[in-house]
Amino acid sequence: MAGFMDRIRYAVTRLFYGRNGFDALSYTLLGAALALNAINSFIKSIIIYIIIAALIYFGFFRALSQNLAARRRENNAFLGLFRRVRSFAVLTYRRIVGFRTTVYVKCRTCGAVLMLPRRRGKHTSICPGCGTRVVVRCIF
Numbered sequence: 001m002a003g004f005m006d007r008i009r010y011a012v013t014r015l016f017y018g019r020n021g022f023d024a025l026s027y028t029l030l031g032a033a034l035a036l037n038a039i040n041s042f043i044k045s046i047i048i049y050i051i052i053a054a055l056i057y058f059g060f061f062r063a064l065s066q067n068l069a070a071r072r073r074e075n076n077a078f079l080g081l082f083r084r085v086r087s088f089a090v091l092t093y094r095r096i097v098g099f100r101t102t103v104y105v106k107c108r109t110c111g112a113v114l115m116l117p118r119r120r121g122k123h124t125s126i127c128p129g130c131g132t133r134v135v136v137r138c139i140f
């Protein structure tokens with residue numbers, strides 16, 4: 001039995017030799033296909049089935065592709081977009097949860113978002129990233 005499993009492992013290793021393999025974008029495409037499939041089990045739309053098939057196709061196409069430079073470029077673009085969306089979501093969540101105690105101000109010079117205590121009146125703070133003086137006005 002161990003010999004059979006070793007042969008399968010060897011065959012899979014040989015299949016993926018020189019290929020891209022599963023990266024973050026491939027996993028995301030296949031995960032999106034699974035999620036859409038779960039949703040489509042209630043809706044049963046032919047258009048969503050076609051989208052699911054396309055997601056699965058591109059997920060495996062990327063994993064089995066031998067054009068490593070192009071796949072890495074796509075994966076890096078995807079990861080950059082994912083980081084921006086995630087940081088926006090985290091910042092929005094923090095703004096909603098802490099809006100009574102904290103004020104968020106964007107630095108005009110470097111674009112960093114400063115998290116400052118909410119106190120009524122006009123205050124000045126210094127951006128830790130670039131040292132610019134940031135003016136904060138809290139009305140309430």
Ligand SMILES: [Zn+2]
Nearest residue numbers: 107110127130
């Ligand atoms: Zn700054």
